[in-house]
Amino acid sequence: MAGYASVEGTAMTEAKRPREPFAPWDRRALPGLFDVDETARRVGHYKWVETKLFEAMGGWVATVPELDVKMRLGTHCYHHAWHADLFNKRLPELREMKPERLTIPPNDEMVAFVEAMTEPEAPELTIEKLVGVYRVLIPHKIAAYTYHRNGTSEITDMPTVRILDFIVQDEFSDWREGEMLIQSMIETDEEVDRAAAHQARLEKLMLAAGGIAGPGSIGDPYVEVEEED
Amino acid sequence: MRKIFPADALARDRRFNRQTPEERLSDPRISRPGAGNPSSSKLTPEQANGPDRARALMHGIFVGEIQALEGAGRTCWDFEEGTDVPFELKLDMARQCWDEARHCEISVALSDHMGTELGEFAENVTLYEAACNPDPVLRLTGVNRALEGLAIDVFNTMKEFGNMAGDPVLEFCEDWMLADEVTHVKMGSDWLRRLTANDKERLDKALEFQRVVDRLFSFNGFRGEDDDSPIQLTRRFRELAGFSTDEIDEIADMARETKNEAPV
Numbered sequence A: 001m002a003g004y005a006s007v008e009g010t011a012m013t014e015a016k017r018p019r020e021p022f023a024p025w026d027r028r029a030l031p032g033l034f035d036v037d038e039t040a041r042r043v044g045h046y047k048w049v050e051t052k053l054f055e056a057m058g059g060w061v062a063t064v065p066e067l068d069v070k071m072r073l074g075t076h077c078y079h080h081a082w083h084a085d086l087f088n089k090r091l092p093e094l095r096e097m098k099p100e101r102l103t104i105p106p107n108d109e110m111v112a113f114v115e116a117m118t119e120p121e122a123p124e125l126t127i128e129k130l131v132g133v134y135r136v137l138i139p140h141k142i143a144a145y146t147y148h149r150n151g152t153s154e155i156t157d158m159p160t161v162r163i164l165d166f167i168v169q170d171e172f173s174d175w176r177e178g179e180m181l182i183q184s185m186i187e188t189d190e191e192v193d194r195a196a197a198h199q200a201r202l203e204k205l206m207l208a209a210g211g212i213a214g215p216g217s218i219g220d221p222y223v224e225v226e227e228e229d
Numbered sequence B: 001m002r003k004i005f006p007a008d009a010l011a012r013d014r015r016f017n018r019q020t021p022e023e024r025l026s027d028p029r030i031s032r033p034g035a036g037n038p039s040s041s042k043l044t045p046e047q048a049n050g051p052d053r054a055r056a057l058m059h060g061i062f063v064g065e066i067q068a069l070e071g072a073g074r075t076c077w078d079f080e081e082g083t084d085v086p087f088e089l090k091l092d093m094a095r096q097c098w099d100e101a102r103h104c105e106i107s108v109a110l111s112d113h114m115g116t117e118l119g120e121f122a123e124n125v126t127l128y129e130a131a132c133n134p135d136p137v138l139r140l141t142g143v144n145r146a147l148e149g150l151a152i153d154v155f156n157t158m159k160e161f162g163n164m165a166g167d168p169v170l171e172f173c174e175d176w177m178l179a180d181e182v183t184h185v186k187m188g189s190d191w192l193r194r195l196t197a198n199d200k201e202r203l204d205k206a207l208e209f210q211r212v213v214d215r216l217f218s219f220n221g222f223r224g225e226d227d228d229s230p231i232q233l234t235r236r237f238r239e240l241a242g243f244s245t246d247e248i249d250e251i252a253d254m255a256r257e258t259k260n261e262a263p264v
Helices: A036-063 A067-094 A108-117 A123-151 A158-185 A189-209 B021-025 B050-078 B087-113 B126-130 B136-165 B168-195 B200-216 B235-240 B245-261
Strands: none
Touching (some): A036 A067, A036 A123, A036 B050, A036 B087, A067 B050, A067 B087, A108 A189, A123 A158, A123 A189, B050 B087, B050 B126, B050 B136, B087 B168, B126 B136, B136 B200, B136 B235, B168 B200, B200 B245, B235 B245
16 A cells, blocks of 8 residues: 555545654653662662651551541551552662662661651640641652652653652642641641641751752752852 | 550540440340340341441441551551561551551441441450561461451451341442452461461461461351351452461351350
8 A cells, every 4th residue: 555545535644754753742851860870869768768658657547546637647658658669669670679778768867857757656746747747758758759850851761750740649639638637636826836846846857868868859959159259 | 656556555536435345245235136045146137136236336347447557557667677577568558558547438437327426336456456466477467367357257247238238338338348358368368478488387376376366256156157147257258368268167166166165
């Protein structure tokens, strides 16, 4: 069948007419901010953070008396475990055949953050538990994942982009539910202060850590300028 | 947050009342008519207190689901990845958390559907106590094989009750929860096999712990294979979940023994 084919007299597509390899609306670019090793390093830290988070949420279920919070923690626990699993499966694809080797915190400050976040246990401390997750850690995860997703190559590293897209969608949804739980639990000025104080304490620890993947978690927005004499 | 969280510290709001299993069974609303008379102990809608017994059982399912959620959550937290348990085991437990959270939602909605208020019946924490075992293999065997196995029997019984009572909502929901429980029991069977592949002594200890828990929940012939057992032992779904015929026979025999030991 050379040239035009026809079905009942209708003209068909010219099969051999050349097209661009990238459609006009496809603006994906080849270079990305991270090479394979740097991507693996970050993904390993992400897996470590997700693992610590789902473990803590599972542990907290027994400690919170509020029924709706108990059930949300159980549900969100699985979301973060699934994220950890996605990152775990990505690591061998990034040449790390022993994923546990890169499943590490970026620094000691991040360990200190997680210890402080998981410290509350008493049944009266549900606000602190929720604030640590939904007002501090999850916003930092969304920031780091968004930076990574927007900065990496959408061609060479599309598997990570796809993973991050699923995860960020989960994070936004969980953040919204968690924030609404916090708002519904805060009923007095004193509770506002408690929530703010705990958030500030954890934010300072996160600042010291430099973000969930350490310094550079969301890049560096400042420009180096040489001072004139 | 500490490792191994004791049952007496489980956090509840003020609607919940805690009782021992013996105290709970002495509740006149749920006592079997003619207890000790096996011919009248099956849960049916026609019984004078059949609907009350079904409501009590549904409330028991609800608090059991809370404890199952708490137990699975604690297994995520209590053990170290690598040294104590594999990463994948924790992932399974997190998945179970989600399932149990949905079961809480389903059973609280079904309780409402059946006209029951939260806290109307008492809670005992025997299920969660089994989830406090410091050995992850024993914990998983006690919870995922013994207690989730019991859940298979309970959900199948409630599904049949829904069918007999002409309640399609109850039947529909129980069938869905039953599917999850088969998955959880299979998780327990698979992990027991994997974690004790080269450790016969640990396998024997785990199976012994399972027997202890199974016996606890077979009290007075509560769960068994006889027509008049309130909770029917469900062979088909247990087989799907990794139980051998010998293991199911053993539970059936245990149920008959505890029934014969029961005070008349």
